[in-house]
Amino acid sequence: MAHRFNPKDGWVVTVDVDAMERARGGQHPEGKKERVQVAEAELVDLGATIGAHTEFGRTDIVAEHPAHGVYLVEVEGTSSKQSEQAMYSALGQAALLMHGPGQNYVLAVPDEPKWERQVRKIPEYALGQLSLRCVLVSREGARELVSA
Numbered sequence: 453m454a455h456r457f458n459p460k461d462g463w464v465v466t467v468d469v470d471a472m473e474r475a476r477g478g479q480h481p482e483g484k485k486e487r488v489q490v491a492e493a494e495l496v497d498l499g500a501t502i503g504a505h506t507e508f509g510r511t512d513i514v515a516e517h518p519a520h521g522v523y524l525v526e527v528e529g530t531s532s533k534q535s536e537q538a539m540y541s542a543l544g545q546a547a548l549l550m551h552g553p554g555q556n557y558v559l560a561v562p563d564e565p566k567w568e569r570q571v572r573k574i575p576e577y578a579l580g581q582l583s584l585r586c587v588l589v590s591r592e593g594a595r596e597l598v599s600a
Contacts, residue, residue: 453465453513454498455589459499460498461517465498465499466500466501467512467513512526513527521555529561535570546559557583557585563588568597
């Protein structure tokens with residue numbers, strides 16, 4: 453969010469953090485709950501609203517700008533899932549965001565070689581048909597894959 457949709461640049465950003473991401477229920481790595489609390493505080497400090505979006509519901513990130521439009525972002529992080537299975541899950545969730553024309557769709561994944569390999573498997577034709585952009589994200593920045 454800080455790299456692409458910073459509220460200081462006029463973006464209105466809503467971030468939905470679900471119960472599993474907050475380490476509620478199930479088994480989670482030690483310290484996950486504390487890391488999530490820190491991350492949420494950082495998002496709020498940047499100017500994001502935490503919770504479901506009034507129009508787009510439980511979308512991971514909704515970023516709105518008067519000149520740049522609306523971006524609906526599916527975020528997939530590192531998990532215990534196999535990276536290929538996580539990619540299928542992320543693509544399915546991204547497809548469920550697609551309500552129609554007028555929005556921009558983004559799949560954001562960690563900037564790691566295994567994720568880049570998975571994202572590059574998505575055919576350019578599919579990306580074009582879905583109007584889907586793929587972004588690799590790290591603390592240092594975000595980079596869009598121009599062609600998969």
